[in-house]
Amino acid sequence: MNIAAWFGLLSIALLMATPVLLAMLGEMLTQRTGIVNLGVEGQMLVGAAAGFAVTYASGSPWLGMLVGALAGMALSSVHALLCLGLGVNQIASGLAIFFLGNGLSAFYGAPLVGQQISGFHSLAHGWLGHLPIVGSFLGQLTSTVYLALILVLLCGLFLYRTQWGLVWRATGESADALRMLGKKPVALRIAGILTGGLFTGLAGAALSVDYTRTWVEQMTAGRGLLAVGLVIVARWNPWLALPVALIYGLSEALALRLQSMGADISPYLLGTLPYLVPLVVLLLSYRASQRGTSMPQELVGVFRGMA
Amino acid sequence: MKSFLALPWVDRAFVPVAGTLVFLLLAAVFFQLNGYAPLQIFSQMVQGAFGNAFSTNTTLSKTIPILFCAMATALPARMGLVSVGAEGQLYFGALTGTAVVLAITAAPFWELFPAALLLALLGGALWGAIPGVLRAALGVNETIVTILMNYIAIKIVEYAVYGPWKDAANLGWPATIAFPDAAKFPSLHLGALSSNWALVLAVLLAIVLHVLVEKSRWGTGLSLLRSNPRVARMAGLSYTRHAIAVMALAGSLAGLAGWVQAANVQTHLQPDISSGYGYIGFLVAWLAGQNFLRIIPLALIMGGLLSSGDALQLFAQLPFSNTLVMQALLFISVLGVGAWRAKHRSVA
16 A cells, blocks of 8 residues: 555544544543443434534534534433432433433434435645645545544643643542532533533534434444443543544444455445454453553442442 | 331332323423324323234234343343343344254254254353453443444344345345244234243243342342442352353343344344344333333333334324333433432431
8 A cells, every 4th residue: 555545544534533532532521520421322313413404404514513512412411410410320321311312313313314415615625735745635634523633632731731620630530639629529520421412412413414414313323332432442531532533433444445445355244343443442451441540530430330 | 298208118119100200291291392292192102002902912022022131131230230232132142043044944843943042042142241251351341342242243143134144035135034934933822912932931031030039049149249249259259250141141031032033023134123122121121120020011011112103103193213212211210210219218
């Protein structure tokens, strides 16, 4: 393979990785406050359906992305109500969000099936696409890829370089320590869940508005669950989210590339790659992630069991 | 008021009754907001589920896989494992059972059926054991692994029926050859009602499992592993061995659901042998509080909800996906009321 082919593979991987990357950032922000939300999949689905519907009706993909993000946030508020307000087990509550998002998006998305939108303008002919050497590569990426990269930067700076980021991280490490600082852990956790909902709704909208440009029931196909697993691989660190999301993106891109090269493997078997590869990576890094100090301490009980 | 709530039977009935009321309220709001008259929809639901022999038979046929999948969820939950993997175990069990049918298609019932059933059990067990091993050996969260493995199992079944196992006579339709009657659970008739022996098997297994987890040493061991793993270890119970065995056993139960769906309901292996029964079984198990006897009526109600979903789509133009919303609302109602009750009881 020459350089151009590698760049081609990388640009597809980045496109594929973007929804997962956004969902990972959202779940990371939630888990950093000491709450696990397994409802990411459901939030992505309502984000994808709402984002697609608004883009279809208004013609504006940016408006669609915004509404998709808000829809994800609205659904995540149910998680906040259930586990913070009523004291439901976080794993069970997250699964309830998964089921509810799946149902609501299928119910309200039914008239959208089969419709098409044009999505964002291509960047290939702007100033970015005319840069020497890297121009054609950068031009192949879409607006949501750049948005996700900017958000990685913002999340990293927020968590590690700002006062509020420190408070945010402290919430996940020890609610008691936070109380001694005179802050309210519950308020911060609500903020953590809602911010996560906003990002994961955006992730779903990125998938339907920018990538597939169609709406299909259950179109996220496990990406939300993968994102929850990959947050562990990335050690709750936004800076690591990009390379880890690229593992997913590359395995998806590789499956596509092998298919288009006419490899003698069933597309359905190749379709297991985007699940198998992240799963294996999760297995390899799981032990270390639990032993190390990177895991927010308030999460330990949630992951160990239901107690 | 407080003393009334403290009566034992009121205490036990509080969560189911209040949970159902909250659910009916949420469901009524949902239908009202979408322009359907709630009371009319509710009565049509009951009609569509149990209104006549045909609808009751449809309900029963949907109850069977839900029952198996609910048991496949409740058993691991008894030792504190949150498995959402029944859907994938159902598919993988159907896949391995189908291998037998394709190998000895012409064999008589007493050879073909037990062999296919055994392979379906083993396939489901394998798919369940993998997350069990990963949890026990590496400590990997079983909820995430089981859900991811669902997607993988469905892809493998798609590979088989679009590829090597596809019957050329089906033209474009991705499915294997039609299964011979010798591969199916024998049918069962009672007046106008008709079903098959898988229903009897499912109910019997639920009763047996109920007795085992409530009354046997093994069941107590599971509870101990859930509530206090350290004490369990000191009592000589191996977490590793139990986690793997329980997950494998649970997987084989879901494998049974896979076999009844492939052999009796669809009569082919094809990509849509389950309508999300694995996930519905999960909801039923949690609504039942992992109690195997309570799973039986709840599975019947859920089966009724699905079969009325078909009828409502036909007569009220209500999209079938409303059943997904109903399931989620029911789950949320019971979870919420249960947690609220637990909190207020501990205060009182």
